[in-house]
Amino acid sequence: MRLHFLNVKNGDCSIIEHSTGNTTVIDISNGKEDDSRLLLEALGLESASQGNYHQKNNPENPISYLKNLNKRSIMRFILTHPDMDHMDGLKALFRNFSVANFWDTKNNKSIPTFESFGFNKEDWQFYQTLKKSTKNPKTLYLTDENNHGEDDGLYILAPTKNIIEQANKTGNYNELSYVILWITNDFKIMISGDSENLAWQHIIENYSGFISDIDVLLAPHHGRNSNRDFSFLDILKPKYTLLGNAKSEHLEYNKYKKYGKTITNNQGGNIVLEVDKNGLNILIENYNFAKDNHNMNKLYTKKIANKTYYYMDRISG
Helix, strand or coil: CEEEECCCCCCCCEEEECCCCCEEEECECCCCCCCHHHHHHHCCCCCCCCCCCCHHHCCCCHHHHHHHCCCCEEEEEECCCCCHHHECCHHHHHHHCEEEEEEECCCCCCCCCCCCCCCCHHHHHHHHHHCCCECCCEEEECCCCCCEEEECCEEEEECCHHHHHHHHHHCCHHHHCCEEEEEECCEEEEECCCCCHHHHHHHHHHHHHHHCCCCEEECHHHHECCCCCCCCHHHHCCCEEEECCCCHHHECHHHHHCCCEEEEHHHHCCEEEEECCCEEEEEECCHHHHHHHCCCCCCCEEEECCEEEEEEEEEEC
């Protein structure tokens, strides 16, 4: 079982390969039909192991990555919330793969401004058609009341109907993000979208015992401060936290390092969590960061999606 936390500019995209053979994709960014990254690699200009770990300069294309994983179909695509950095490439994803289910939220967000952000307006328009889809994919509007692990070990902890209602009133759509706990082989991995204080207050009040001492946290809002209350970390106590590509001055390294280790996409490039019968392996794409920071006796490698990954660390079962 694997979770791939992809290096996709300042957005989010995670891919889960389940033991059932199903594939879950959570959010997408930098998704496009052509892959300039592969061209750079072919020309020998790829920057993955140069400089001070500047991995954000060489973002992954999730469409090509899924094809290199030999995926043809996706069991579920989960849009954590309707921000463009979480659906950049949405139309291309559904054009290239058969998607059975689409998890959405009942939001009232209106069309955003595109010109200053470089996003494709077609993705927003395509999203509007998906919201009404009844098959291929079937669109589902779920809350924490609907789903507790029946779908490949994915537990929905937020949003609630009340949180969605409040987010729609205030226009803070980060608050209605899906927060999902994936439990596999007794390891706990939490995917947080851009969730903020309303969601975490609800989660702490209702699921504290369930979420304590997790193994890996995909930090909410890419690891940004976002003027949030960080007391949820006192419950989670994550052994590892993965952070996205927000500007370093906006990331809260020290808060997340209080309980465990951190890796950013800018340091590691793509990051893979690989669960087997003995433990949870943490692999990264960037050789330089792995060489400088690995916690293994030897820097082992593994080919995944036509790329070489380096074993950074292992959490024992």
